[in-house]
Amino acid sequence: MGRTRILVWLAASGVRQGEIVVLHCFRDPHRGWVPSPAAPLVAAHASGRGREVRTGDLDMASEAQTGSATVCAASYIDPRTGLPAGVAIGARADDAGAMAIARDVTESWMAVMRSRRLLLCNGRCGSGCPRIDSSDVVFVVGDAPAEEACGSAVRPEHPRAAATHFVDERMAVAPEWLAGRRDVGAVLGENVRATLVRTLISALDGLGPVVVDPCVPRDGGVGIQEPSSVDAKGNPRHRVPVSGRQSAVARASSPRPTS
Numbered sequence: 001m002g003r004t005r006i007l008v009w010l011a012a013s014g015v016r017q018g019e020i021v022v023l024h025c026f027r028d029p030h031r032g033w034v035p036s037p038a039a040p041l042v043a044a045h046a047s048g049r050g051r052e053v054r055t056g057d058l059d060m061a062s063e064a065q066t067g068s069a070t071v072c073a074a075s076y077i078d079p080r081t082g083l084p085a086g087v088a089i090g091a092r093a094d095d096a097g098a099m100a101i102a103r104d105v106t107e108s109w110m111a112v113m114r115s116r117r118l119l120l121c122n123g124r125c126g127s128g129c130p131r132i133d134s135s136d137v138v139f140v141v142g143d144a145p146a147e148e149a150c151g152s153a154v155r156p157e158h159p160r161a162a163a164t165h166f167v168d169e170r171m172a173v174a175p176e177w178l179a180g181r182r183d184v185g186a187v188l189g190e191n192v193r194a195t196l197v198r199t200l201i202s203a204l205d206g207l208g209p210v211v212v213d214p215c216v217p218r219d220g221g222v223g224i225q226e227p228s229s230v231d232a233k234g235n236p237r238h239r240v241p242v243s244g245r246q247s248a249v250a251r252a253s254s255p256r257p258t259s
């Protein structure tokens with residue numbers, strides 16, 4: 001899928017002074033509507049750089065138009081579905097600093113788009129979980145992971161002890177943590193919320209196809225499931241604005257070229 005990655009600048013409008021907008025979804029002239037399930041990671045990474053960060057949607061200008069805002073967008077084609085996914089940030093066209101942030105953050109996430117395995121462990125398989133030990137990077141997931149739950153990940157003799165990171169509701173994940181890493185271990189804290197786990201799985205799946213490999217039963221209490229067509233809020237992953245949905249349906253169901 002790496003060869004399908006592209007970075008484009010798109011015209012849009014609706015960005016307010018002093019902010020940047022991390023998009024849930026954007027329209028690429030060649031790929032159509034592109035969902036961005038990784039938006040929570042992108043928004044967290046974009047914060048603290050001198051602009052308010054808003055997550056939402058923008059009016060995307062048609063190709064012939066120019067907008068008051070510009071969107072830096074990176075996308076790839078998911079080989080499982082043939083559908084695009086990506087990340088995108090909008091900035092005012094008259095705010096060079098914001099545009100630089102949009103480009104820097106978008107490129108950072110584009111650089112780590114690849115297929116991955118997500119090795120999920122709830123810590124109940126005992127210390128020295130082989131899945132976690134073989135991971136390239138380990139995320140300890142939850143607000144306050146129980147000692148025993150994260151023990152296997154953070155014990156000093158762990159071969160990846162230097163590559164262990166805590167991830168909570170803020171979704172503060174540095175893209176560098178994922179660079180070149182195929183096998184991502186996730187140790188789930190005792191009281192981790194299912195929505196956090198699902199949001200993280202969905203977000204990682206928005207950076208390239210993720211295969212989830214749990215060492216706990218799928219009914220292990222946190223609602224672990226494969227990345228699905230439904231996001232953490234229960235919305236369809238490939239939700240698109242009405243006009244986009246109509247054209248997508250037209251493309252999918254009709255052999256006629258659409259105007």
Ligand SMILES: [Zn+2]
Binds near residue numbers: 120126131
């Ligand atoms: Zn395990």
